[in-house]
Amino acid sequence: MSSSVIDFIATEARFGAQNYAPIGVVLSRGEGVWVWDTEGNRYLDCLSAYSAVSQGHCHPKILAAMVEQAHRLTLTSRAFHNDQLALFYEEIAALTGSHKVLPMNSGAEAVESAIKSVRKWGYEVKGVPDGQAEIIVCANNFHGRTLGIVGFSTDPETHGHFGPFAPGFRIIPFGDAAALEQAITPNTVAFLVEPIQGEAGVVIPPAGYFTKVRELCTANNVMLVLDEIQTGLGRTGKLLAEQHEGIEADVTLLGKALSGGFYPVSAVLSNNDVLGTLRPGQHGSTFGGNPLACAVARAAMRVLVEEGMIENAARQGARFLDGLKDIRANTIREVRGRGLMLAVELHPEAGRARRYCEALQGKGILAKDTHEQTIRIAPPLVISSDQVDWALERLATTLTQDFS
Numbered sequence: 001m002s003s004s005v006i007d008f009i010a011t012e013a014r015f016g017a018q019n020y021a022p023i024g025v026v027l028s029r030g031e032g033v034w035v036w037d038t039e040g041n042r043y044l045d046c047l048s049a050y051s052a053v054s055q056g057h058c059h060p061k062i063l064a065a066m067v068e069q070a071h072r073l074t075l076t077s078r079a080f081h082n083d084q085l086a087l088f089y090e091e092i093a094a095l096t097g098s099h100k101v102l103p104m105n106s107g108a109e110a111v112e113s114a115i116k117s118v119r120k121w122g123y124e125v126k127g128v129p130d131g132q133a134e135i136i137v138c139a140n141n142f143h144g145r146t147l148g149i150v151g152f153s154t155d156p157e158t159h160g161h162f163g164p165f166a167p168g169f170r171i172i173p174f175g176d177a178a179a180l181e182q183a184i185t186p187n188t189v190a191f192l193v194e195p196i197q198g199e200a201g202v203v204i205p206p207a208g209y210f211t212k213v214r215e216l217c218t219a220n221n222v223m224l225v226l227d228e229i230q231t232g233l234g235r236t237g238k239l240l241a242e243q244h245e246g247i248e249a250d251v252t253l254l255g256k257a258l259s260g261g262f263y264p265v266s267a268v269l270s271n272n273d274v275l276g277t278l279r280p281g282q283h284g285s286t287f288g289g290n291p292l293a294c295a296v297a298r299a300a301m302r303v304l305v306e307e308g309m310i311e312n313a314a315r316q317g318a319r320f321l322d323g324l325k326d327i328r329a330n331t332i333r334e335v336r337g338r339g340l341m342l343a344v345e346l347h348p349e350a351g352r353a354r355r356y357c358e359a360l361q362g363k364g365i366l367a368k369d370t371h372e373q374t375i376r377i378a379p380p381l382v383i384s385s386d387q388v389d390w391a392l393e394r395l396a397t398t399l400t401q402d403f404s
């Protein structure tokens, strides 16, 4: 059906659950940093599907790998071996320096799988009494939308009226190592944390926080689980955000850009015996580790490295952040970011961030507001200097307007 005979927005609203409030643009095509709407208008994508299309829209090499694999074999289930999984394991382990890999699909599934695995490790290796394992998490976390995960969210929108929830989680402030030290008990099996809190508005912890966190986890035999689903794979200008503090997590979670936006692919990576506690029949996923997912993820990881996207994220991220800092506008309270994970926080009097995002849409930029006052900026990692400057010009004219 052509765009002239169907009103996409009204039809979505009529049939769909209303669990999103999208900006009023209907996209039909993407290439690199650009997307086009059904009318042919072009936009710079400054959300990148929450960092899932870091490699740029419809990257030709990932596309070719996907099409080639789809012609050969898509799904075997893990009841049989396939000729892509071993290669995926080998390549993701080499890239990240991990020893064990558990392939899943969505990010939330990777988080759930990590929770199951660290609990099992706690009972079988650390010796925590059965049913007593505790996991420490941070306030304002975002780890996904499944029941197990939303139960330890502190955002009322996220958990309201979805209970009852599973016990076994303790919530501490983010960026506060002393709070972690106090919260650890003999039954603590893991500390689950984002290196930078993305959904909370790109909240960067104080320097030295993760060094201290690493020390505390090691001293207390607590597994450090870093949710790098958004920060990982180059987004912050390093392969993994943990590298900014020179630490190594015990368990690392990847998703989103692991497929370059082609397919849901996630993974739990562990550097010790956490994943080693899983035995046949104790965990699984029909689609996890399927040959199509593995072929796509292999290509997505390959182009990230071969095409220098991680270095580009560091370089263009610094340029973008400097440019944002140079914008003199009364509406801006703070700009912050690491690599191409950036945010502009508005003054409460400036009006809602949503209005600024709508104004940016009118200028050819798609960005997403988060928590009323913050505009998040996270373009694909293939963005060029000219494109950064182009975006900055439009951001400057938009932010000097006042939508209060």
Ligand SMILES: *Cc1c(COP(=O)(O)O)cnc(C)c1O
Residues within 6 Å of the ligand: 050, 105, 106, 107, 108, 109, 111, 142, 143, 144, 145, 194, 198, 199, 227, 228, 229, 230, 231, 255, 256
């Ligand atoms: C997006 C995200 C998730 C959840 O991933 P889904 O694929 O949406 O389930 C988990 N953790 C973080 C940090 C994320 O950004």
